[in-house]
Amino acid sequence: MNFLVTGGSGFIGRNLVKALANIKNSKIYVIDKKITKFEKKNVFFLKADINKINSLNKISPKIDYIYHLAADLGVKKIIKQPIKSLINNTRITENIIFFSKIKKIKRLFFFSTSEVYSLLNKDGVMQETDDLVIQNLQHPRTSYFLSKVYGEFMTNSSDVPYTIFRIFNVYGCNLATLHVIPSIFHKLKTKKQPKFENPNHSRCFLYINDAIFIFLQGLKPSFKNQIVNVANPTEEIKVKHLVFKIKKLLNNKKKIKFKNEENLSITKRMPSIKKLKQLIKTKIKFTTLDEGLLIIKKFYENKN
Numbered sequence: 001m002n003f004l005v006t007g008g009s010g011f012i013g014r015n016l017v018k019a020l021a022n023i024k025n026s027k028i029y030v031i032d033k034k035i036t037k038f039e040k041k042n043v044f045f046l047k048a049d050i051n052k053i054n055s056l057n058k059i060s061p062k063i064d065y066i067y068h069l070a071a072d073l074g075v076k077k078i079i080k081q082p083i084k085s086l087i088n089n090t091r092i093t094e095n096i097i098f099f100s101k102i103k104k105i106k107r108l109f110f111f112s113t114s115e116v117y118s119l120l121n122k123d124g125v126m127q128e129t130d131d132l133v134i135q136n137l138q139h140p141r142t143s144y145f146l147s148k149v150y151g152e153f154m155t156n157s158s159d160v161p162y163t164i165f166r167i168f169n170v171y172g173c174n175l176a177t178l179h180v181i182p183s184i185f186h187k188l189k190t191k192k193q194p195k196f197e198n199p200n201h202s203r204c205f206l207y208i209n210d211a212i213f214i215f216l217q218g219l220k221p222s223f224k225n226q227i228v229n230v231a232n233p234t235e236e237i238k239v240k241h242l243v244f245k246i247k248k249l250l251n252n253k254k255k256i257k258f259k260n261e262e263n264l265s266i267t268k269r270m271p272s273i274k275k276l277k278q279l280i281k282t283k284i285k286f287t288t289l290d291e292g293l294l295i296i297k298k299f300y301e302n303k304n
Helices: 011-020 053-058 075-080 082-103 142-156 180-190 208-217 239-249 274-280 289-303
Strands: 002-006 027-032 043-047 065-068 107-113 162-167 195-197 226-230 257-259
Touching (some): 011 027, 011 208, 065 082, 162 208, 195 239, 208 274, 226 274
Parallel strands (some): 027 043, 065 107, 107 162, 195 257
């Protein structure tokens, strides 16, 4: 099988490529603006910007499956350049869909986000059948939400076989500090008096190995033309409790502060994975939050 992974230099992309490379008789073609070296001989890297459709013409082999991760992301980046981010994310998805039709692929995996779920979801339990409601067109963060909703619409209206993954808070080693868990580790280690935002917001966190397991399960025929939450709903936790948990793990004695910030972030983000379980048809053994945090702690210790 031949795979194309866009955005393969990112955190999820790197881990996904490594897993795909272990599939027998597989070849993985990675495309990204950032050069990344992969040790596997069946992984081929192409530095290119898929905003430009001609970049995809360089991929001549037959492609069976595309995992489309490439996107502008990160709250600060989106808020700083909302229009550019919206245009970039929609254009690259449009280009990938066009390329998918030319290659007559078996499946396009579009990586969406839990950000598509609305603040109007009062109980906080997000299901794939929920209505997606535009919250505030005047807030620059809305551009990311819009780009992913538009991407989903383009994907499931394209006549290309697809699977849409709506991803909830994936974490692991080597994840950039703009994300929740690594930012907590970073602030506790480097700041004299760390400050953390929105302490009463609650989230569920999915360890990277578990996410990769789900993405590979997505190759099953049952996932064809489905929208699926990718999440671990077993350990919902408030940000303040997560901070104290990591603080204790690090034996950190620093005084900390919390502040509330209005940034359109959903207060309670609790996923339903009923559909995921039905499609996989096997029990998912999730990495516990304590296990995942300990792995990250040891990673940082070995890195220093």
